[in-house]
Amino acid sequence: MRSIQVVDSHTGGEPTRVVLAGGPDLGTGSMADRRELFRTRFDAFRSAVVNEPRGSDVLVGALLCPPVDPDCAAGVIFFNNVGMLNMCGHGTIGLAVTLGHLGQIGAGVHRFETPVGVVSVEYDGAHTATIENVPSWRAATNVSVEVAGHGVVYGDIAWGGNWFFLVSDHGQALDLACVDELTEFSWRIREGLVRQGLTGDDGGEIDHIELFGPPHAVGNDSRNFVLCPGKAYDRSPCGTGTSAKLACLYAAGKLQPGEIWRQESIVGSVFEGWVREAGNRVIPSVRGTAWVTGEATLWLDPTDPFEKGIRR
Numbered sequence: 001m002r003s004i005q006v007v008d009s010h011t012g013g014e015p016t017r018v019v020l021a022g023g024p025d026l027g028t029g030s031m032a033d034r035r036e037l038f039r040t041r042f043d044a045f046r047s048a049v050v051n052e053p054r055g056s057d058v059l060v061g062a063l064l065c066p067p068v069d070p071d072c073a074a075g076v077i078f079f080n081n082v083g084m085l086n087m088c089g090h091g092t093i094g095l096a097v098t099l100g101h102l103g104q105i106g107a108g109v110h111r112f113e114t115p116v117g118v119v120s121v122e123y124d125g126a127h128t129a130t131i132e133n134v135p136s137w138r139a140a141t142n143v144s145v146e147v148a149g150h151g152v153v154y155g156d157i158a159w160g161g162n163w164f165f166l167v168s169d170h171g172q173a174l175d176l177a178c179v180d181e182l183t184e185f186s187w188r189i190r191e192g193l194v195r196q197g198l199t200g201d202d203g204g205e206i207d208h209i210e211l212f213g214p215p216h217a218v219g220n221d222s223r224n225f226v227l228c229p230g231k232a233y234d235r236s237p238c239g240t241g242t243s244a245k246l247a248c249l250y251a252a253g254k255l256q257p258g259e260i261w262r263q264e265s266i267v268g269s270v271f272e273g274w275v276r277e278a279g280n281r282v283i284p285s286v287r288g289t290a291w292v293t294g295e296a297t298l299w300l301d302p303t304d305p306f307e308k309g310i311r312r
């Protein structure tokens with residue numbers, strides 16, 4: 001019987017499960033190397049932790065690892081219902097609040113290694129954390145995609161720690177009551193991107209689709225709907241998605257360095273973001289709040305037919 005220590009939290013409604021102990025030994029390489037080992041050798045562990053019956057499609061896992069750089073508080077590899085993530089903004093906010101809850105970090109600035117670079121997090125000692133994300137950029141603008149059943153849709157391609165296709169002109173209502181339609185529409189955009197061979201400028205798959213519309217709450221700048229790689233929608237405004245949006249706004253001359261953008265999610269939670277310039281890219285900061293929802297020991301019993309989770 002294998003036991004795994006986890007702490008669950010949510011950031012703006014989007015859950016994160018931090019794995020504190022009981023994870024696979026991924027060696028001492030870079031987080032990118034360890035993620036590759038995780039992906040190729042320990043996929044059953046990923047599925048056991050986040051998929052049903054112990055988790056759900058919406059849950060994002062965060063495997064804590066010893067950092068390479070001793071100046072970092074920890075390394076972290078994020079994963080979901082279908083595989084590995086590059087970075088995860090809501091998950092990093094959840095991680096900081098979780099480590100604070102456990103007394104492992106205090107208020108202040110902490111650095112975390114991820115497979116795509118080091119991010120720093122300013123934690124307030126309670127529920128708020130501000131990530132300074134990896135460099136982000138708009139790779140292409142006004143890209144046309146033929147979407148089955150809908151016709152041509154135009155959007156931007158941007159990196160915010162994951163690859164996003166960002167669409168503002170789509171004719172969809174961004175209401176919680178419409179998430180099934182929004183999911184199907186966004187999934188068809190993703191299929192169209194694959195059909196047309198559209199990728200990020202490093203050849204990476206664009207596996208997150210982000211729709212924008214007017215905010216529902218006064219004081220916010222925009223509302224979004226973000227479809228994640230495993231077809232679950234992000235309950236939070238998505239930290240990497242907000243970063244991609246900030247990069248696009250900056251590239252379009254619609255956001256000045258330091259200017260605050262309030263991104264509202266499909267459930268009404270809000271991240272505040274801003275950028276600083278870094279050559280022809282930007283470094284986005286994203287601030288959000290998280291709450292710990294539980295601490296648990298997961299049991300993986302070899303006699304359990306669903307020991308490895310229900311894999312799609």
Ligand code: PYC
Pocket residue numbers: 014060085087088089090091228234236237238239240241
């Ligand atoms: O907050 O960056 C994020 C994220 C990615 C996937 C789910 N959440």
